[in-house]
Amino acid sequence: MSWNRFVLLHAQVEAELARVLQRGHGLGLSEYRALGELAEASDGELRMQELAEALGLNQSSVTRLVGRLEQAGLTRRDLCEGDRRGVYSVITEEGRTRLAEAVPTYERSLAAALEQADADPALKPLVAAVRGS
Amino acid sequence: MSWNRFVLLHAQVEAELARVLQRGHGLGLSEYRALGELAEASDGELRMQELAEALGLNQSSVTRLVGRLEQAGLTRRDLCEGDRRGVYSVITEEGRTRLAEAVPTYERSLAAALEQADADPALKPLVAAVRGS
DNA sequence: ATACATTTTTTGCAGGTGCAAGCAAATGTT
DNA sequence: AACATTTGCTTGCACCTGCAAAAAATGTAT
Numbered sequence: 555m556s557w558n559r560f561v562l563l564h565a566q567v568e569a570e571l572a573r574v575l576q577r578g579h580g581l582g583l584s585e586y587r588a589l590g591e592l593a594e595a596s597d598g599e600l601r602m603q604e605l606a607e608a609l610g611l612n613q614s615s616v617t618r619l620v621g622r623l624e625q626a627g628l629t630r631r632d633l634c635e636g637d638r639r640g641v642y643s644v645i646t647e648e649g650r651t652r653l654a655e656a657v658p659t660y661e662r663s664l665a666a667a668l669e670q671a672d673a674d675p676a677l678k679p680l681v682a683a684v685r686g687s
Numbered sequence: 688m689s690w691n692r693f694v695l696l697h698a699q700v701e702a703e704l705a706r707v708l709q710r711g712h713g714l715g716l717s718e719y720r721a722l723g724e725l726a727e728a729s730d731g732e733l734r735m736q737e738l739a740e741a742l743g744l745n746q747s748s749v750t751r752l753v754g755r756l757e758q759a760g761l762t763r764r765d766l767c768e769g770d771r772r773g774v775y776s777v778i779t780e781e782g783r784t785r786l787a788e789a790v791p792t793y794e795r796s797l798a799a800a801l802e803q804a805d806a807d808p809a810l811k812p813l814v815a816a817v818r819g820s
Numbered sequence: 821a822t823a824c825a826t827t828t829t830t831t832g833c834a835g836g837t838g839c840a841a842g843c844a845a846a847t848g849t850t
Numbered sequence: 851a852a853c854a855t856t857t858g859c860t861t862g863c864a865c866c867t868g869c870a871a872a873a874a875a876t877g878t879a880t
Binding site: 702705734735736746747749750751767770772773774 | 827828829830831838
């Protein structure tokens with residue numbers, strides 16, 4: 555039943571991260587991570603499919619996720635030359651700014667949540683594995 | 688960024704488990720786990736709050752989860768004597784049967800999903816940690 | 821005893837996700 | 851050149867979830 559522990563740790567930490575990001579920066583967890591992926595990508599752009607795989611989400615979820623980011627001015631769509639089916643999502647300057655503001659909050663909350671989970675004997679080994687990778 | 692790997696592994700494995708349980712047994716992941724918790728509990732019953740904590744879910748989510756299980760005849764509600772606010776959720780015989788049918792599917796799919804994730808070098812250490820606990 | 825706070829569950833509401841279907845563009849086949 | 855297949859993204863729909871507020875019962879303080 556060790557997978558249950560994995561799921562529990564995931565639920566606890568993600569819930570805390572989501573709360574903090576939403577309250578502090580008006581960002582959902584997937585939105586934060588999408589901005590992170592885009593910021594790391596060359597030219598700050600990724601195709602929908604690449605984003606979906608990087609985030610572990612369905613394509614349709616990414617369509618709407620990108621829609622929200624675009625609505626907020628944090629990314630924009632760019633047509634893909636050479637394959638007019640393709641769509642690039644590009645992070646904007648405002649997007650980079652918002653991300654930069656949120657990163658410290660995220661990192662701090664993640665560390666705190668892991669610290670708290672580490673107090674639970676059943677979760678301790680998993681927390682160690684997360685930290686050690 | 689090791690927490691990202693954790694999230695990715697979670698997404699991959701849970702999506703596969705959910706697909707298989709839904710297709711093969713008409714059970715959602717939370718429903719399966721709720722049945723598992725109830726089956727393990729003494730007298731096959733738990734209070735809503737206990738279930739919520741065991742599953743890492745919100746209380747309101749558990750209210751509706753239990754509603755679905757009850758609708759399907761897999762559990763029933765029982766009033767708590769001595770505290771008329773409390774509600775016990777009790778697994779039925781039919782619930783135990785459905786769970787017993789689903790367990791082998793779940794276990795097999797979990798092993799397969801972990802095996803597949805183990806092929807990804809970035810996920811390998813985490814998979815090892817899951818197995819080792 | 822009454823008033824106030826706390827606990828336990830449920831309900832209204834809105835948000836994020838996946839599946840299946842649809843549409844447009846590209847690729848392959850004859 | 852024409853048609854079928856595949857690929858990439860978007861939309862319709864339903865489901866599950868969390869938050870905030872409400873309702874019912876319990877506990878506490880004056």
